[in-house]
Amino acid sequence: MELPQELLKYSDAIDALRAIGRVRWAVMDVIGKQVAEQEDIPFDWFEVLIEIVEAPNERVKMTGLARLTLRSKSGATRLVDRLEKAGLVSRETSPEDRRAVYVALTDSGRALFERARAPIVEILIDRFAAHVSPKEARFITLALSKVLDANELKPIVAPLRPEEPSPAGALR
Amino acid sequence: MELPQELLKYSDAIDALRAIGRVRWAVMDVIGKQVAEQEDIPFDWFEVLIEIVEAPNERVKMTGLARLTLRSKSGATRLVDRLEKAGLVSRETSPEDRRAVYVALTDSGRALFERARAPIVEILIDRFAAHVSPKEARFITLALSKVLDANELKPIVAPLRPEEPSPAGALR
DNA sequence: GCGGAATAGTTGCGACTGCAACTAACCTGC
DNA sequence: GCAGGTTAGTTGCAGTCGCAACTATTCCGC
Numbered sequence: 001m002e003l004p005q006e007l008l009k010y011s012d013a014i015d016a017l018r019a020i021g022r023v024r025w026a027v028m029d030v031i032g033k034q035v036a037e038q039e040d041i042p043f044d045w046f047e048v049l050i051e052i053v054e055a056p057n058e059r060v061k062m063t064g065l066a067r068l069t070l071r072s073k074s075g076a077t078r079l080v081d082r083l084e085k086a087g088l089v090s091r092e093t094s095p096e097d098r099r100a101v102y103v104a105l106t107d108s109g110r111a112l113f114e115r116a117r118a119p120i121v122e123i124l125i126d127r128f129a130a131h132v133s134p135k136e137a138r139f140i141t142l143a144l145s146k147v148l149d150a151n152e153l154k155p156i157v158a159p160l161r162p163e164e165p166s167p168a169g170a171l172r
Numbered sequence: 173m174e175l176p177q178e179l180l181k182y183s184d185a186i187d188a189l190r191a192i193g194r195v196r197w198a199v200m201d202v203i204g205k206q207v208a209e210q211e212d213i214p215f216d217w218f219e220v221l222i223e224i225v226e227a228p229n230e231r232v233k234m235t236g237l238a239r240l241t242l243r244s245k246s247g248a249t250r251l252v253d254r255l256e257k258a259g260l261v262s263r264e265t266s267p268e269d270r271r272a273v274y275v276a277l278t279d280s281g282r283a284l285f286e287r288a289r290a291p292i293v294e295i296l297i298d299r300f301a302a303h304v305s306p307k308e309a310r311f312i313t314l315a316l317s318k319v320l321d322a323n324e325l326k327p328i329v330a331p332l333r334p335e336e337p338s339p340a341g342a343l344r
Numbered sequence: 345g346c347g348g349a350a351t352a353g354t355t356g357c358g359a360c361t362g363c364a365a366c367t368a369a370c371c372t373g374c
Numbered sequence: 375g376c377a378g379g380t381t382a383g384t385t386g387c388a389g390t391c392g393c394a395a396c397t398a399t400t401c402c403g404c
Contacts, residue, residue, distance in 0.1 A: 001229040012309035013301035017199070019313040023320060024196045027189070030323055062383060070197040072362050077384055079360090099382040101371045122179045129185030136315040137184035141191040143308040148195060149204055150303045234353060244392050249354055251390090271352040271399045 020144075025096065027128050035122050040118045044069070045083055046120055049113040050104055059092070059104040088112060192316075197299050206295050211288045214239070218292055221285040224261065224277055231264070231276040260284060260289055 032043040039046070042114055051068045060068070066076035080103055083089045088109035092102045105113065132140070204215040211218070223240045224232055233238070238248035252275055255261045260281035264274045277285065304312070 010301040011296050012306040012313070013304045014296065016304060016309035016312045017296070017300055019316045019320075020192050020196050020202075021242060023316045024192050026320060026323065028193075063381090070193060073383065074363080074385080075361060081384095082360095097370075097382085101383065124186065124189070125182050127323055128189050128319055129182040131187060131221055131319045132185045132315055134184040136311075137180065137188035139308075140188045140312055140315060141184070143304055144191045144195045144311060147303045148191075148198060151299055235351090245353065246355080247391060253354095270402070273353065306381080325359080 017088040031127050033124055034127075035116075035120055038119055038123075041112070041116070043120075044079065045086075045088065046113075046116060048079065048083055048089065048103075049105065052103060052109075053113060062101050062103065065103060078121060083109070190270050203295055206299075207288075209294055210291060210295075213284070213288070215292075216251065217258075217260065218250065218285075218288060219278065220255055220261065220275075221281060224275060224281075225285060231274040234273050234275065237275060255281070 028043070035043040035046060047069055048065065051065060054060055055064070060088070062076050062080065065080065065112055069076065069079065071079065080089060080091065083103075084091060087106055089103050090106050094100045094102055124163050129137075133143065190240050190252060199213070207213070207215040219241055220237065224230055227236070229327055234247065234248050235251070236251065238245050241248065241251065241253065252261060252263065255275075256263060257331060261275050264276055266272045266274055301309075
């Protein structure tokens with residue numbers, strides 16, 4: 001069961017990958033449940049609302065939403081289906097490209113976002129942000145970006161707001 | 173759409189949380205597909221084999237496996253069902269606690285593990301470990317452990333190998 | 345040792361997922 | 375101005391998930 005010595009020098013990285021998985025899973029699990037309980041909507045839904053509000057013009061294309069919410073195209077379709085059925089978002093086809101579908105907030109979606117934002121951000125801080133210093137956080141983001149770069153996955157992290165320069169984000 | 177100033181100081185942390193989500197998702201996605209293609213088994217399955225081999229006595233309890241693989245109890249049950257049906261692992265009830273079920277490798281499970289280990293580790297290095305320095309990796313693990321601690325989720329990261337002191341892990 | 349609480353694992357069920365196939369719209373070269 | 379390829383989004387389908395309810399075993403106070 002021994003592995004080549006050469007592997008030893010990677011074991012720290014593999015530990016880190018595991019830690020990432022666990023934090024992601026555990027923290028999201030806790031946050032998700034707390035949000036669902038307090039705000040009566042799944043955390044997924046709120047993530048969609050955030051992405052819309054943060055996007056230029058307050059609307060996102062389906063493909064962009066798929067990447068931002070870490071889903072496949074069909075996953076995004078169905079997620080938006082649910083939000084639309086609940087009356088929180090609406091689909092609008094753009095006149096420039098009639099294949100594209102933009103997702104925007106409805107009035108009731110905006111109202112829900114406004115109402116739920118503060119408590120949810122509080123949960124996020126309580127469960128995650130309060131325990132990592134800004135320096136640590138920036139370091140982590142930077143180090144992990146290299147990994148995304150190397151896998152040519154950078155598109156997922158940044159250039160996903162293709163049109164205008166982003167206004168002050170809704171969460172910061 | 174403005175948030176209280178006080179939030180600004182957490183925005184780095186929220187970025188980090190997003191980066192973590194993206195790395196976890198994107199890297200696992202890539203690794204998972206490459207493994208599935210090259211080795212003809214889902215990456216999930218290999219993770220189970222790793223956890224067994226790394227565990228003391230080369231066997232894990234269902235509950236432990238659930239936490240290690242980031243699943244619910246029922247998720248673990250079904251995952252093991254599949255591996256068992258494929259003849260890679262076997263369930264053994266322990267005489268000390270007749271509620272507990274231990275999962276162990278079969279001969280063919282061990283053979284598969286031995287055969288697939290090196291190529292899969294290579295993929296892991298190629299896609300992740302090679303792009304993070306050991307110092308960075310340790311820093312990340314450490315910082316994220318604080319988050320797990322604060323959420324009383326520490327059990328997930330370490331004391332999950334309750335019995336004997338762990339031998340040299342199978343991956344390092 | 346007995347009864348109630350806690351723990352380990354499995355199962356039924358509804359919900360969500362990604363893949364692959366599909367439609368519709370756009371784009372490019374000729 | 376049309377054929378072939380590409381891109382955006384949706385749908386059928388089979389696979390997986392977590393929750394809640396359930397059985398079986400163990401633990402604990404008395």
